[in-house]
Amino acid sequence: MDFDIREIRDYYDTEVQNYDYNELISLGISHDNADFMVSIGVPEEYNDFVFYGTDTIQKTLMEGVQFITIGHYACFGIHNSYGLYVKEGSDGLFTTSSLHEPQLYMLNKNVRTFFLFHLIKNEVAMKMRLQGEYTSYQYACELRRLFEQIDPAPMKDAESYWSHLVEDYETGL
Template structure:
């Protein structure tokens, strides 16, 4: 199954942020992430994720490493949303969680892969349902296999966001 990242825009339910490529680079965003942010686009909100405009980006040190806070994850009812961070000068996308040790951890190898994971999640479920092959466990196996091929490091963390998401499907939650 081939996935075209441009199709992710069909799943955006809010306005796309207007970013300037040169400004993103000057803020320390990597070339690849800046290219994605301008070329494909990033929505203001996506599922439980909120993405900021450049006027709200904030540089911060976490565990002696400089990050750029580009948004947050706020599931319904969360009092303190978890941040979304790009490591300055790197492609890597991180998030924080008070339940995770260390508190900041790799979410995906870059923004494109983060959105590609979401696209795969939606497209695979739709395909399996259309073909009458959907079961929560089978979906979880296929999803895990695809995710591990695309971004194995993101899937290594058994306490990470993506592992927990797949575990929910495996257990039928």
Template structure:
């Protein structure tokens, strides 16, 4: 199954943030992430994720690491939202969780991969359902296989967002 990241925009239910490449670079965002933010685009809201505009992006120090806050994650029913961070000068997309040690951990190797995981999650489910092949466990196996090919680190961390998501499908939750 081939995936074109540009097609992720079909899943955006909100406006795309308007970013200036030079401003992003001057803030310390990597060239790859800045390119994605400008050329593909980042929605203001996507599922339970909120992404900030240029005027709200800010530098912060998380667990001794210089980061840029680019948004937050707040699932329905959660008491606290978790920040979304890019490490200054590197590609990694990070978040925090009180259930994870250390609390700051890598969500994906970059923004492109984060949105690619969401795109794959949607496309695989749709294809399996159309072909009458969908079962929760089969879907989880395919997600795990594809995610591990693209960005294996989130799947190795059993407490990560993506690992938990796949595990929920494996156990039928």
């Protein structure tokens, strides 16, 4: 199954942030992440994720490393929101969680892959339902297979956001 990342915009429910490529680069965001943020676009909100405009993006030092806060994750029922960070000059997209050790961990290898995982999650479910093949377990197996092909690190980390999401489908939660 081929996925065209531009189709992720069909799933955006809010306005797309208006970023300037050069401004993102000057903030320390990698060329690949800046390119995605400008050419494909990042919504103000997506599911439980909030993405900041350039006026709110800020640098922060964590564990002795310079990161750039580009948003936060605020799942319903969680009292504290968790930041979304890119490492300055690097592609990785990171988040924090009090349930993860260490608390700061890589969510995806870049911003594009984060949104690609969401696109895959939506498209696979729709395809399986249309073909009458959907079960929570089969869906989880297909997500795991595709995610591991594209960005295996989040699936190897048993406590990561993506690993937990797939596990919830595997167990029927």
